[in-house]
Amino acid sequence: MARTPAPTALWPAPHASGAVDATVHVPGSKSVTNRALVLASLASEPGWLRRPLRSRDTLLMADALRAMGIEIEEGVGPDGTGEAWRVLPAGLRGPATVDVGNAGTVMRFLPPVATLADGPVHFDGDPRSHERPLHGVIDALRALGARIDDDGRGALPLTVHGVGALDGGPVEVDASSSSQFVSALLLSGPRFNQGVEVRHTGSTLPSLPHIQMTVDMLRAVGAQVDTPESGGEPGVWRVTPGALLGRDLTVEPDLSNAQPFLAAALVTGGRVVVPDWPARTTQPGDRLREIFTEMGGSCRLTDYGLEFTGSGAVHGIDVDLGDVGELTPGIAAVAALADSPSTLRGVAHLRLHETDRLAALTKEINELGGDVTETADGLRIRPRPLHGGVFHTYEDHRMATAGAVIGLAVEGVRIENVATTAKTLPDFPDLWTAMLGAA
Template sequence: MTGTAAPKQRRWTPPYAESALDAVVRVPGSKSMTARALVLASIATGPSTIRRPLRSRDTLLMVDALRSLGIGIDTTDAEAWTVTPGPLRGGAAVDCGLAGTVMRFLPPVAALADGTVAFDGDPHARKRPNDGVIKALRDLGVGIDDGGRAALPFTVRGGGAIEGGELAIDASKTSQLVSALLMAAPRFERGLDLRHVGDKPVPSRPYLDMVVQMLRQAGAEVDDSEPDRWRVAPGELHGREWVIEPDLQNAAPLLCAAVAVGGRVTVVDWPTETTQAGDRIRDILVELGSRVEWSRGGLTVVGAPSILTADLDLSDASELTPSLAALFGINRGPSTIRGVGHIRGHETDRIAALAKELTKLGAEVTEHDDGLTVSGRNTRPMTWETYADHRMAHAGALVGLVTPDFRLSDVGCVSKTWPEFASVWEQTILARGNAYGAEA
């Protein structure tokens, strides 16, 4: 499984910014769109092409898992992967790594296979909750052996078909539960009438808009006109061409860098219309006093260091939390991020990790159940722990812009969604109007 092994730890000293920035950057394709395109293409009736896919540990784990289920996927051309569906077969073992998309998106697909499919992953992945997917599949009549853990490792006993019908779930921990069930639903004999019945809302709603849009593009009949209810009719998905947008959440720390130290950073090919949650960063940076404009072939942020104060509800864009918390930690604030309690169950407890590292840095931090309040002070040299979490590495890179003698304990974890992040970041800080990044 080339490229899918757990990344080696690598200490890193991010560059200190000695002047304002002037850079044009390309970021790789969206992980969220790439993962969904791979799943939908694999259960379609004809071949598909995925253009500009993200090639990272998470997406390659998805590729390897789908291949083990009998799907033909050719990744020889880095710019255009081809997916050839086939009968879903059991007798497979799926390595989830630390990818929530693999851990949650593929069990419903595996339940359509003709035999058992075993799921496991990295040690920390065994701590990530997966009770929602396991309970939902059991309620649909699927056999799952998990030893009572409701987490990895577990085995799905595929029966070749799922009847489907009505299903009530609590998706308040992760929107991935809804996405996982909706993508497989056209293959259910009765389709799926899915309702969220939890006391709290489904977080990260833009991802649900994304999966509904992509399902419709593949030919599915989806009714989401009623709040917290999705009805998917049984039917065939069609093979098609998927064009993957740049990953806007990976772009967020680059745009925040312009705010942290001044200057301008452009992310090329930023979509004018998108369902990506990361697009929220545009409005947030304007709220923080930056100028955001379309120029130089993409989205440009012109920022200047200042005292930042904000009260942000990031429930629909929680992946932005680490970068924004780091930005607030190097400015005087105070600023509050709320509505993100669900990120305690991500690669690490991101709220606790951010609170600990920003406090070590010298910031004043108040940790809340669903977020944190941060007010920066003079930073001090330290080693920023990344907790095997790519977003924590992004946050640490931002802090390093203004903190001499600053180190990250491990930057290898960025291979999850952007293996070249460290080199692109270094080039961006040193750039003067040149283009760097995934395609440069």
């Protein structure tokens, strides 16, 4: 069961007095930013990262890579416009200490990088990070020849004893609890002497779009990757050893972080425009167009971005979110305000995210008068009239934004520790109130 944290400052969630009508510039994707930082650090030449996300998770990633000898310069792009980071790859070194915070991408993507360092790299983070599964990466790296000290926990804290190289080759991993186990090995695979062949052995594999994002970004920097989708063996990904190219990459807006703003249009019967929504993307958040349309909205993708409009009615939904689990908190918040029941399936792995998201959503929505029950792999939500109260976040950014969505329709909702949104969406309270101010 999710634990209620000690009380901290409460943020009165703004209540919408009418239909929202706003344009919201959503910051860059965390998933793309952190993958790009890893790949640029492993490249054979400098690269540029334009419009990177500056949030707790991405700054933790940048600082961790700097600790291992990578130079990351923050400034403007090569054409003198827009924020950009220049990544200057160098020989990875230890000893180093890495603070992962509670960032899954940092705690899982960087131990394979650390095997390439010349010296030990120690990893630790927030108390919750010690509870999140890491065994898939640890066991796989050991099978590939790495020495890792974790006192048998299969979790943080741990030390990777880098020797400047890793043989690599074939390895089996059960990624049922996180697709990041696969992405972690693929990202560093080109630098392993034999590359890497990752064979998933589990019965389920959540968040496949994130693996496809990893594959696409590897190919964009010159890596050769064979996948099940490209005619390879089912459940097997192969990366050939070779040099990675430095690139000039522009980071897409974080479509999952666009969710609360699109939900605002749906819940209030209003309209929200998100500029620069990509026509083609591997981001899981792109499925919001389909899901929120089924729940009562409509959308139009233009050269400028995505225009999403609510109809004034919110409908329940029966949906498998296995590939897009990170969208579950926001969808659950909208479902609690719908005119019919919802069933959210395929997300048992959310019990191992920043918090036990299924338990946390059940507890917090029910304490506002809702009727949510956990199932083996998701949630069943029966709408009821909700009332105000404290909505706890459990230091989980997506719990905070879910509470804000409910607050649009329910007066008196107060969000505990809304500052946790800085993990991936800096300045969320200001963006939220500015959106409502435009109504």
